[in-house]
Amino acid sequence: MHFTRTQVAGAWIIDPDPRHDERGRFMRAWCGREFEEHGIHFLPVQANMQFNPCKGTVRGLHLQIAPTLEAKLVRCTRGAIFDVAVDLRPDSASFGQWCGVELTAENGRMLYVPEQCAHGFQSIEDNSEALYLTSAFYAPESCRGARFDDPAFGIQWPLPVSAISEQDRNWPLMQGQGNTPGQNNPTKERFL
Incomplete structure (x- = not known):
């Protein structure tokens, strides 16, 4: 596997090193030894799949806070x-x-x-499926989120949003980004 650092500290893009023959291809999707060699301490305990029939669908931005901090390893299977x-x-x-x-x-x-980084994605083809491994079990009481369109982040999604849950559409904005001071503005502390 080939590991590439991103501008988010500790987040990595990981490209497989596929082997091809007459049967097709083989590639490693996770290797504890290779991850450790890059300083990534990740032990999956759960695997989840999401299917989106329509391109433009956004899921996220989600994370889990302590005591069930969660790292994810995400790949697209379709x-x-x-x-x-x-x-x-x-x-x-x-x-x-x-x-x-x-x-x-x-x-x-x-x-x-x-851990402590929010994750989300947008399907850019119809009938797309994502598989992700997590380092913690799902814990609803620890779930938090951030708005996909929060100007504090300025995420440039490739397509107009065609579908999104009400929860994801209504996460609070970060403090100082369109909120009136003193009106229970969300802060960094809500992600601790």
Whole structure:
């Protein structure tokens, strides 16, 4: 596998090193030893799949806070998605920065999203499917989110949004971005 750093500290783009023969291709999707060699301490405990019939669908931005901090390793198993990580670690040098990468079933590319970074994606083809491994079990009481269109981040989604959940559409904006001071503005602390 080939590991490429992103502008979000600790987030990595991981490209497979496929082997081709008359049967097709083989590629490694995760290897604890290779991850450790790059300083990534990731032990998956759960795998989730999401299917989106319509291109333009946005899911996220989601994360889990302590005590169930969650890292993710995301890949596209059908179609294509634009995958995003946003740094919401209050003490991080890259706080508020985001990275995005196109993951397709064909390229086999993955995005590693560290703990306390929000994750989301947009399907850029109809009938797209994503598979992601997580380092923690799903814990609804620890779930938090950030708005996909928050001007504090300025994420450049490739397509107009065709579908999004009410929850994802209505996460609060970050403090100082269109909110009136003193009106219970969300802050970095809500991601601790």
